[in-house]
Amino acid sequence: xxxxxxxxxxxxxxxxxxxxxxxxxxxxxxxxxxxxxxxxxxxxxxxxxxxxxxxxxxxxxxxxxxxxxxxxxxxxxxxxxxxxxxxxxxxxxxxxxxxxxxxxxxxxxxxxxxxxxxxxxxxxxxxxxxxxxxxxxxxxxxxxxxxxxxxxxxxxxxxxxxxxxxxxxxxxxxxxxxxxxxxxxxxxxxxxxxxxxxxxxxxxxxxxxxxxxxxxxxxxxxxxxxxxxxxxxxxxxxxxxxxxxxxxxxxxxxxxxxxxxxxxxxxxxxxxxxxxxxxxxxxxxxxxxxxxxxxxxxxxxxxxxxxxxxxxxxxxxxxx
Amino acid sequence: xxxxxxxxxxxxxxxxxxxxxxxxxxxxxxxxxxxxxxxxxxxxxxxxxxxxxxxxxxxxxxxxxxxxxxxxxxxxxxxxxxxxxxxxxxxxxxxxxxxxxxxxxxxxxxxxxxxxxxxxxxxxxxxxxxxxxxxxxxxxxxxxxxxxxxxxxxxxxxxxxxxxxxxxxxxxxxxxxxxxxxxxxxxxxxxxxxxxxxxxxxxxxxxxxxxxxxxxxxxxxxxxxxxxxxxxxxxxxxxxxxxxxxxxxxxxxxxxxxxxxxxxxxxxxxxxxxxxxxxxxxxxxxxxxxxxxxxxxxxxxxxxxxxxxxxxxxxxxxxxxxxxxxxxxxxxxxxxxxxxxxxxxxxxxxxxxxxxxxxxxxxxxxxxxxxxxxxxxxxxxxxxxxxxxxxxxxxxxxxxxxxxxxxxxxxxxxxxxxxxxxxxxxxxxxxxxxxxxxxxxxxxxxxxxxxxxxxxxxxxxxxxxxxxxxxxxxxxxxxxxxxxxxxxxxxxxxxxxxxxxxxxxxxxxxxxxxxxxxxxxxxxxxxxxxxxxxxxxxxxxxxxxxxxxxxxxxxxxxxxxxxxxxxxxxxxxxxxxxxxxxxxxxxxxxxxxxxxxxxxxxxxxxxxxxxxxxxxxxxxxxxxxxxxxxxxxxxxxxxxxx
Numbered sequence: 001x002x003x004x005x006x007x008x009x010x011x012x013x014x015x016x017x018x019x020x021x022x023x024x025x026x027x028x029x030x031x032x033x034x035x036x037x038x039x040x041x042x043x044x045x046x047x048x049x050x051x052x053x054x055x056x057x058x059x060x061x062x063x064x065x066x067x068x069x070x071x072x073x074x075x076x077x078x079x080x081x082x083x084x085x086x087x088x089x090x091x092x093x094x095x096x097x098x099x100x101x102x103x104x105x106x107x108x109x110x111x112x113x114x115x116x117x118x119x120x121x122x123x124x125x126x127x128x129x130x131x132x133x134x135x136x137x138x139x140x141x142x143x144x145x146x147x148x149x150x151x152x153x154x155x156x157x158x159x160x161x162x163x164x165x166x167x168x169x170x171x172x173x174x175x176x177x178x179x180x181x182x183x184x185x186x187x188x189x190x191x192x193x194x195x196x197x198x199x200x201x202x203x204x205x206x207x208x209x210x211x212x213x214x215x216x217x218x219x220x221x222x223x224x225x226x227x228x229x230x231x232x233x234x235x236x237x238x239x240x241x242x243x244x245x246x247x248x249x250x251x252x253x254x255x256x257x258x259x260x261x262x263x264x265x266x267x268x269x270x271x272x273x274x275x276x277x278x279x280x281x282x283x284x285x286x287x288x289x290x291x292x293x294x295x296x297x298x299x300x301x302x303x304x305x306x307x308x309x310x311x312x313x314x315x316x317x318x319x320x
Numbered sequence: 321x322x323x324x325x326x327x328x329x330x331x332x333x334x335x336x337x338x339x340x341x342x343x344x345x346x347x348x349x350x351x352x353x354x355x356x357x358x359x360x361x362x363x364x365x366x367x368x369x370x371x372x373x374x375x376x377x378x379x380x381x382x383x384x385x386x387x388x389x390x391x392x393x394x395x396x397x398x399x400x401x402x403x404x405x406x407x408x409x410x411x412x413x414x415x416x417x418x419x420x421x422x423x424x425x426x427x428x429x430x431x432x433x434x435x436x437x438x439x440x441x442x443x444x445x446x447x448x449x450x451x452x453x454x455x456x457x458x459x460x461x462x463x464x465x466x467x468x469x470x471x472x473x474x475x476x477x478x479x480x481x482x483x484x485x486x487x488x489x490x491x492x493x494x495x496x497x498x499x500x501x502x503x504x505x506x507x508x509x510x511x512x513x514x515x516x517x518x519x520x521x522x523x524x525x526x527x528x529x530x531x532x533x534x535x536x537x538x539x540x541x542x543x544x545x546x547x548x549x550x551x552x553x554x555x556x557x558x559x560x561x562x563x564x565x566x567x568x569x570x571x572x573x574x575x576x577x578x579x580x581x582x583x584x585x586x587x588x589x590x591x592x593x594x595x596x597x598x599x600x601x602x603x604x605x606x607x608x609x610x611x612x613x614x615x616x617x618x619x620x621x622x623x624x625x626x627x628x629x630x631x632x633x634x635x636x637x638x639x640x641x642x643x644x645x646x647x648x649x650x651x652x653x654x655x656x657x658x659x660x661x662x663x664x665x666x667x668x669x670x671x672x673x674x675x676x677x678x679x680x681x682x683x684x685x686x687x688x689x690x691x692x693x694x695x696x697x698x699x700x701x702x703x704x705x706x707x708x709x710x711x712x713x714x715x716x717x718x719x720x721x722x723x724x725x726x727x728x729x730x731x732x733x734x735x736x737x738x739x740x741x742x743x744x745x746x747x748x749x750x751x752x753x754x755x756x757x758x759x760x761x762x763x764x765x766x767x768x769x770x771x772x773x774x775x776x777x778x779x780x781x782x783x784x785x786x787x788x789x790x791x792x793x794x795x796x797x798x799x800x801x802x803x804x805x806x807x808x809x810x811x812x813x814x815x816x817x818x819x820x821x822x823x824x825x826x827x828x829x830x831x832x833x834x835x836x837x838x839x840x841x842x843x844x845x846x847x848x849x850x851x852x853x854x855x856x857x858x859x860x861x862x863x864x865x866x867x868x869x870x871x872x873x874x875x876x877x878x879x880x881x882x883x884x885x886x887x888x889x890x891x892x893x894x895x896x897x898x899x900x901x902x903x904x905x906x907x908x909x910x911x912x913x914x915x916x917x918x919x920x921x922x923x924x925x926x927x928x929x930x931x932x933x934x935x936x937x938x939x940x941x942x943x944x945x946x947x948x949x950x951x952x953x954x955x956x957x958x959x960x961x962x
Contacts, residue, residue, distance in 0.1 A: 223378055227437075229402075316426060
């Protein structure tokens with residue numbers, strides 16, 4: 001178990017290194033550089049050139065990459081020209097917002113997927129099952145940004161049940177109970193909008209896995225022991241069916257990153273998704289690079305997480 | 321009411337297929353008494369498993385209709401509620417399944433799985449329960465119960481897992497045990513152990529046992545009474561000795577035909593099913609002899625009537641047997657020669673996966689095949705037989721040694737296209753070795769596309785020809801694998817293997833995934849093909865019956881080494897190596913009157929085996945080299961006499 005985890009983490013390191021190189025090169029290929037947004041149009045070309053030399057922008061790419069990566073390791077991700085703030089500072093507050101939004105979304109995703117998948121897998125080809133699979137097809141087909149706009153319109157504006165923007169009530173004091181409630185209240189609608197869409201693949205996964213598992217020999221053996229139907233589902237089918245869902249967990253995180261970019265913009269939620277789109281528009285290179293690196297690391301961590309989860313629930317993997 | 325333990329009366333079990341109900345069990349009446357083993361024999365599809373499922377209520381309730389009565393201790397199972405049935409299952413009726421590899425929950429330690437059935441049916445404290453589980457594990461012959469309790473199924477061997485399944489079945493001392501092909505998936509030495517265990521438990525618990533099997537040898541060894549099932553009906557019930565001595569029904573007679581020496585009954589079964597197109601045509605034969613069996617003919621799932629004129633006659637059966645005498649052909653120089661083959665797999669461990677040792681899967685094997693012959697490699701799982709085959713065709717890397725094919729060394733070299741073409745393989749599982757997303761055309765034509773550049777037209781006609789050769793219609797060319805039965809799929813696999821006119825075919829358990837009656841069809845087809853195309857087979861199997869039927873010479877593998885090699889007859893009549901002796905003695909005998917004698921012999925051989933097996937290995941635990949016994953018989957005996 002431990003050797004498995006340690007080996008898995010060791011494999012991760014070169015992955016991250018490779019990722020950082022690719023991201024750096026991609027950023028280099030974008031038109032403009034860290035200086036472009038900062039330049040006052042009235043400055044002469046010689047001054048610009050001097051500044052370039054001073055910032056090391058004329059060095060070969062690998063030297064520049066080395067400068068950048070050593071800075072990154074020291075926690076210095078550069079300066080955002082748009083916000084006139086260090087990137088680290090800019091990202092950290094929003095990162096927490098996005099983190100909690102993602103956690104909320106994940107909880108909702110599984111809270112919806114597991115009961116629906118169970119019901120529809122256990123009673124497959126009944127009317128209930130057809131309604132649930134019908135919903136999943138709608139979920140597969142509906143683009144998240146249209147669906148989120150609809151949710152915003154119906155529950156935010158029409159009924160007015162939820163706030164329509166921001167991450168907390170202005171003026172709320174951090175640390176108080178009201179502050180906490182307000183945070184949750186602001187997260188609920190965006191998280192729900194995202195969860196209702198991302199959950200459908202998990203529902204489908206769980207459904208087909210349960211249909212598959214309930215015909216297995218060991219389920220038959222459990223029946224021949226006289227185990228009641230509900231106990232069979234609880235003790236034998238459910239856990240076996242969760243394996244692929246657990247394996248999928250890490251990729252769910254990757255999906256969340258993509259979803260959060262849309263969702264945060266639609267709900268004006270101050271997270272890194274919103275910051276990302278904004279920075280791309282403004283050519284804020286250092287912020288974009290930092291965020292892409294962050295997203296990449298999050299995906300790699302996600303797959304690590306699913307491997308570890310899988311090795312906990314499946315003894316056959318644990319042993320290897 | 322009779323005092324039988326289980327009393328089945330006029331049972332009719334029908335399955336729903338596309339809005340119609342088809343009777344799988346058709347008007348069956350049968351009794352099982354306490355302390356009695358009733359064997360139900362018949363080929364696959366005859367309804368024997370459906371009968372067992374009806375007794376335990378394990379059928380799919382939406383698609384099954386059960387009529388008639390099943391009384392267990394005077395309680396009618398057909399009309400009990402689900403919860404009452406749950407009470408009965410596990411406590412009064414225990415069930416043993418066919419495949420121990422899939423019958424246990426992979427995520428639960430085996431101790432818990434045995435405990436579960438105790439929790440459901442008995443009130444015990446936690447300590448009592450654990451104690452009881454350990455006792456059960458000991459009863460079924462698990463050597464270290466305390467350790468096994470905490471193990472997961474994948475950590476145990478097939479035989480061990482079947483013992484666990486049996487422990488679950490007997491946990492609550494059931495009155496009735498149902499064993500559905502309990503040993504079909506196991507090696508022959510393990511089979512005899514499991515059968516002995518079932519016998520022992522039956523004696524201890526005075527339980528009634530229903531033993532479902534297709535293996536007449538198992539019947540002869542185990543059963544008190546036999547029910548022969550055919551096309552959903554029980555066509556004959558008799559005490560075992562009587563049935564084997566004097567079978568009444570033509571179907572039973574066909575199983576025990578006088579022209580057929582005892583040892584070959586199993587083969588005859590296969591041969592017949594080939595000649596009579598399995599079940600369907602036999603129905604026609606019955607109709608001829610037994611006008612009363614008209615009912616079978618009208619059943620919609622028995623459509624093939626094209627050979628009504630075939631009447632089971634002694635002449636025909638005799639012909640079948642004479643055709644068995646294999647061609648002692650013009651055997652020339654060694655066609656395939658394997659010299660001192662070693663295949664070792666590294667064992668890795670730790671964070672960096674360093675190599676810490678080697679599994680010596682094949683540890684010095686030498687053998688020779690002559691053109692046109694069939695060489696059979698036999699051994700239990702893990703003996704290295706599959707690895708040997710895969711090394712010859714180049715699917716496993718050779719650690720050391722030589723593989724000479726027509727005097728070309730195949731080891732370590734990139735093989736020329738010509739040689740790649742000439743050696744082909746037939747795989748074990750026709751369900752997973754054909755790509756489900758490809759049409760038959762693409763599957764069969766794939767080797768052609770790799771090696772020959774044909775036009776679409778040529779390719780099309782070649783594939784059509786090949787399908788014709790393996791007995792499939794040309795229309796199948798555009799179908800997908802799932803549209804075929806297992807036997808037909810294996811034929812597709814064979815068509816693919818012979819597409820390039822190979823000379824050597826390595827067949828790794830070519831029929832073990834198929835039904836018994838289909839096995840015969842495929843094996844005999846392989847024989848015909850061998851004659852037509854002058855093929856050489858390296859046949860790998862754990863089933864001694866198949867090997868004996870197919871092979872000219874047999875090599876017995878044990879722990880990565882060849883321990884004995886001789887002609888099929890010689891191996892059976894005059895086994896030399898202790899392991900061969902054990903293997904041969906483990907094959908169930910077909911004569912129920914020999915039961916005691918066989919059991920005694922088996923025990924004796926086993927004792928001898930346990931005592932002397934170490935003598936057959938040198939100080940490094942490696943079997944000795946083969947020494948000639950006669951000019952065609954070799955065995956790995958120690959230098960000095962035993």
